[in-house]
Structure formats: structure tokens, C-alpha cells
Amino acid sequence: xxxxxxxxxxxxxxxxxxxxxxxxxxxxxxxxxxxxxxxxxxxxxxxxxxxxxxxxxxxxxxxxxxxxxxxxxxxxxxxxxxxxxxxxxxxxxxxxxxxxxxxxxxxxxxxxxxxxxxxxxxxxxxxxxxxxxxxxxxxxxxxxxxxxxxxxxxxxxxxxxxxxxxxxxxxxxxxxxxxxxxxxxxxxxxxxxxxxxxxxxxxxxxxxxxxxxxxxxxxxxxxxxxxxxxxxxxxxxxxxxxxxxxxxxxxxxxxxxxxxxxxxxxxxxxxxxxxxxxxxxxxxxxxxxxxxxxxxxxxxxxxxxxxxxxxxxxxxxxxxxxxxxxxxxxxxxxxxxxxxxxxxxxxxxxxxxxxxxxxxxxxxxxxxxxxxxxxxxxxxxxxxxxxxxxxxxxxxxxxxxxxxxxxxxxxxxxxxxxxxxxxxxxxxxxxxxxxxxxxxxxxxxxxxxxxxxxxxxxxxxxxxxxxxxxxxxxxxxxxxxxxxxxxxxxxxxxxxxxx
Ligand code: NDP
Numbered sequence: 001x002x003x004x005x006x007x008x009x010x011x012x013x014x015x016x017x018x019x020x021x022x023x024x025x026x027x028x029x030x031x032x033x034x035x036x037x038x039x040x041x042x043x044x045x046x047x048x049x050x051x052x053x054x055x056x057x058x059x060x061x062x063x064x065x066x067x068x069x070x071x072x073x074x075x076x077x078x079x080x081x082x083x084x085x086x087x088x089x090x091x092x093x094x095x096x097x098x099x100x101x102x103x104x105x106x107x108x109x110x111x112x113x114x115x116x117x118x119x120x121x122x123x124x125x126x127x128x129x130x131x132x133x134x135x136x137x138x139x140x141x142x143x144x145x146x147x148x149x150x151x152x153x154x155x156x157x158x159x160x161x162x163x164x165x166x167x168x169x170x171x172x173x174x175x176x177x178x179x180x181x182x183x184x185x186x187x188x189x190x191x192x193x194x195x196x197x198x199x200x201x202x203x204x205x206x207x208x209x210x211x212x213x214x215x216x217x218x219x220x221x222x223x224x225x226x227x228x229x230x231x232x233x234x235x236x237x238x239x240x241x242x243x244x245x246x247x248x249x250x251x252x253x254x255x256x257x258x259x260x261x262x263x264x265x266x267x268x269x270x271x272x273x274x275x276x277x278x279x280x281x282x283x284x285x286x287x288x289x290x291x292x293x294x295x296x297x298x299x300x301x302x303x304x305x306x307x308x309x310x311x312x313x314x315x316x317x318x319x320x321x322x323x324x325x326x327x328x329x330x331x332x333x334x335x336x337x338x339x340x341x342x343x344x345x346x347x348x349x350x351x352x353x354x355x356x357x358x359x360x361x362x363x364x365x366x367x368x369x370x371x372x373x374x375x376x377x378x379x380x381x382x383x384x385x386x387x388x389x390x391x392x393x394x395x396x397x398x399x400x401x402x403x404x405x406x407x408x409x410x411x412x413x414x415x416x417x418x419x420x421x422x423x424x425x426x427x428x429x430x431x432x433x434x435x436x437x438x439x440x441x442x443x444x445x446x447x448x449x450x451x452x453x454x455x456x457x458x459x460x461x462x463x464x465x466x467x468x469x470x471x472x473x474x475x476x477x478x479x480x481x482x483x484x485x486x487x488x489x490x491x492x493x494x495x496x497x498x499x
Pocket of ligand 1: 158159160161162163185186187188189216217218219220221222223225236237238239240241242244245259260261262292293294394396422462466467
């Protein structure tokens with residue numbers, strides 16, 4: 001397999017497909033990617049057409065049905081996954097810089113992503129080593145039941161732009177660990193790190209066709225979702241696109257794993273450590289530029305501490321260093337593109353027109369060093385009502401919407417009163433408050449006295465419109481498997497059947 005990632009001495013990187021182990025030289029359309037921090041074209045991404053997507057699916061199908069990968073031992077698969085993890089470590093800085101540049105996220109955040117990505121390849125290796133089924137002997141002395149855990153088949157892995165290398169690594173190593181073959185579709189905005197990782201996968205010795213890369217826009221994702229030769233789609237992205245994947249996948253009733261949007265709340269009770277909570281609220285609203293499904297864009301704060309708490313959050317938000325993504329001092333970078341920046345600022349303007357008070361931020365940044373990019377100051381808006389889009393919809397930018405509450409029941413009702421259910425955070429020192437509230441929240445993850453902080457051993461996914469299925473943890477690994485029950489009787493069956 002050739003690496004597709006070409007970095008010319010000058011000019012944009014050329015990013016293309018890897019199909020059946022070969023860099024596919026598409027003669028068709030390319031998509032320019034402009035860096036959100038500078039507006040310069042940094043990569044040109046080949047846009048897969050239907051024939052190329054078809055070739056990638058056919059290669060993965062052949063590799064699954066006839067190739068060696070699903071028939072390797074778990075130890076062989078684990079050894080391969082460890083080699084990739086080591087190579088990711090070796091290329092960590094290069095990968096971090098690609099993601100920082102193309103997403104617009106701070107380099108420090110991107111470095112954390114790549115460390116996390118390497119860890120996920122190692123964790124998937126451990127899961128491969130412990131892959132197992134079950135046996136049953138409860139059907140009588142002449143009965144043996146075997147439940148085999150098998151790879152599900154050909155999987156399409158559709159990755160969004162906010163954590164390109166990390167979310168790819170939440171999917172691909174787990175699929176490979178299970179013995180699946182795969183087609184990866186990164187976002188058109190952020191394909192460079194996927195391309196580099198495919199070079200590393202080749203270097204680590206994966207057989208041709210086991211992992212294929214198709215670049216391009218949403219049409220490639222739609223073609224994968226509807227392909228009858230794909231057994232599972234693992235999709236991370238917006239809830240709106242997730243619904244399209246559900247519809248497109250119905251032809252062969254393929255399995256789906258959907259990680260969709262979120263609208264988390266931080267519930268701050270008066271008895272909390274308010275200093276820690278204020279720092280976490282500012283972090284939760286701005287981590288990864290606020291472009292984060294487990295970001296925490298809503299604050300629910302108990303009445304009696306609300307004035308001082310909001311003042312402290314505002315103070316911390318105003319200290320956040322907005323800057324060029326590749327500057328290691330930057331804490332908040334550039335949003336993904338100009339339309340998105342306009343949309344995010346539009347939510348703030350709309351809230352201000354609906355009785356909201358902008359306590360800080362949201363103004364365009366005119367500093368010369370930032371003038372070409374998609375930058376904004378982080379914003380805090382105090383709301384008086386829970387029915388404004390800033391409070392109910394996924395804004396996906398560095399904006400915090402705050403509401404006050406007076407009872408625990410009110411806080412829970414406000415937290416649960418949105419269509420999403422991915423995560424929430426509780427700040428309190430009272431065990432009853434913490435546990436009773438955690439149980440009442442309708443979300444796949446609840447952080448307590450910390451935020452955006454859970455190890456990959458814990459399953460990750462959403463209630464309600466935030467998704468279907470789980471990623472990571474044993475449950476996430478099992479999404480890439482099927483169970484086969486084999487029911488066996490020994491001895492003669494005389495008289496066992498009524499005919
Ligand atoms: P999108 O839903 O726009 O895109 C996600 C991926 O799907 C991209 O690769 C995109 O390609 C592709 N795609 C676009 N149209 C289709 C289609 N019709 N069929 C199949 N695939 C398609 O999300 P974003 O990339 O904008 O990412 C941000 C969203 O992702 C946010 O809403 C966020 O909450 C969510 N997200 C959820 C996470 C979770 O785990 N719950 C984690 C991270 C993000 P292209 O970009 O080339 O158009």
C-alpha cells in the first residue's frame with residue numbers, strides 16, 4: 001500500500017483515496033481546504049465518485065469474504081494494532097499539526113487528541129486479545145450451546161471534522177480488532193491526518209483491501225450508507241445527517257452505530273466547590289473551540305450563588321487566549337469555516353433579541369494576526385427562558401447559555417428538556433444530590449465534579465437524538481461483532497420430533 005499523504009515542498013497537500021492497497025489517482029474533482037486560521041489553501045482533497053466508492057466497498061468485501069484478515073488470530077491482530085499505535089506516537093507532532101491547522105483547534109488540544117488516538121489503538125489490541133463467546137450446558141446433559149462472537153463484516157466508518165484523528169481511532173482499530181474490513185470516509189474539511197494514518201497502517205503491514213480510504217464530501221458518505229455490500233455504518237456527525245444515514249441504510253437493513261449531537265448542561269449546586277466548577281464551566285464551553293459533541297454549552301446554576309458564580313465564569317472566559325491554532329499559547333482557535341462562525345454568532349444575536357443578556361464575548365476579533373481567520377471571543381449569555389435556540393439547539397461554538405434554578409427538580413427538568421442526551425455534568429459535594437440527579441439525567445454520560453473526563457474503557461454514546469449504540473468500552477467493541485448461537489445435541493434423537 002502506498003501512503004496517499006503527499007506534502008509538496010510548497011503549495012497544498014494532495015490528499016486522495018487508498019483502495020485495495022493502492023493510492024487511487026482520481027482524475028476527477030478536488031476540494032480545496034482553507035485553513036480556518038489563515039484562509040490559505042492547505043490541502044486539496046480528491047472527491048470520490050460513485051465508481052471509486054464502489055471499488056473501495058468491493059475491495060473491503062473481497063478482503064472480508066476471501067482474504068486473510070477475518071481468519072487471523074487475535075494475537076496477530078493485536079500485534080498489528082500495537083505497531084500502528086507506536087507509529088502514531090512516532091508521528092504525533094505531525095498529526096497534531098495537521099489536525100490543528102485543518103480544524104482550527106489549538107495545537108495543545110490536537111496534541112492531546114493524538115495521544116488519545118494512540119491509546120485507543122492499544123486499547124483495541126487488548127479487546128482483541130480478550131474477544132470471546134459463551135458456552136451453555138443448561139439444555140440437558142446431551143446439549144451443548146456455543147455462542148460465537150464473529151466480526152460483523154464490511155464496515156463503513158464516517159468521521160466528522162472536529163476530532164479527525166481521534167474519532168477515526170474510536171472506530172477503525174475496534175473494527176480491525178474484531179476482524180472486520182473497513183472503508184473510512186473522513187470529512188472533506190479535515191482529511192489530511194486520516195491520509196497520514198493510512199500511510200502508517202500500510203507501514204505496519206495491513207493486507208491490501210482490509211482498510212480503504214475514500215475522501216470527498218457527503219455524497220461519498222451517502223453512497224457508503226446505501227451500499228448493499230456494507231454490513232454496518234458507524235457514523236459520527238450531526239443528528240440531521242444521522243437521520244439521512246438511517247434512511248439510506250434501510251435497503252439491506254444494515255446495522256448502525258450513530259454518535260450524534262449533544263447539548264450538555266453543567267448543573268452547579270450551591271454546595272459545590274465553586275472555584276473548580278467555574279473553571280470547568282469555562283473549559284466545558286470552550287474546549288476544542290466549543291466544537292465538541294460532549295462540550296458543555298449550558299450552565300444551570302442555583303439561585304443563591306448565581307451572581308458571584310456567573311461573574312467568576314465571565315472573568316475566566318475573558319482570560320482565554322484566542323489565537324492562531326498552531327501557536328502553542330492559544331487556548332481558543334478558529335472555527336471550522338466562515339458560514340459556521342456566522343451561524344454561531346447568529347445564535348447569540350437571536351438570544352439577545354429574546355431577553356438574553358450578553359455578559360461577555362461574541363464580538364468579531366479584528367486583531368491583525370487574526371483578521372483573515374474565523375475567530376470570535378468566547379461568549380456568555382444569561383438567559384431568562386429555556387425555549388430559545390441558543391439553549392435548545394447544538395450551537396457548536398464557544399458560547400455558554402446560562403439559566404438560574406431554585407430546586408433540584410427544576411434543574412433536572414431543564415437539563416433533560418432538549419432533544420439531545422449525550423452528556424451532562426453535576427457539581428455538588430452532597431452524595432444524595434449527586435446520585436439522585438445522575439440517575440434522573442437522560443444522557444449516556446454524567447460527569448461528577450469533573451467534566452469531559454472519562455477513560456475509553458467506559459462506553460460512550462447517547463440517549464434520545466444523540467445516537468444509537470455505543471463506542472469504546474467492551475460495548476463499543478461488540479458493535480463490530482455478530483453473535484452466532486450453535487445449538488448441538490449428542491446421541492440419537494429418537495422420538496424427539498413430532499413427525
Ligand atoms: P456532519 O453530520 O455534517 O458530517 C459528518 C460526516 O458525515 C462527514 O464525514 C460528512 O462529510 C459526512 N456526511 C455528510 N453528508 C452525509 C450523508 N448524507 N450521508 C453520510 N455521510 C454524510 O457533521 P460535521 O462533520 O459537521 O460534525 C459536527 C457534528 O458532529 C456536530 O453536530 C457534532 O455534535 C457531531 N459529533 C458527534 C459526536 C458524538 O460522538 N456524538 C462526536 C463529534 C461530533 P463532509 O464533512 O465531507 O460533508
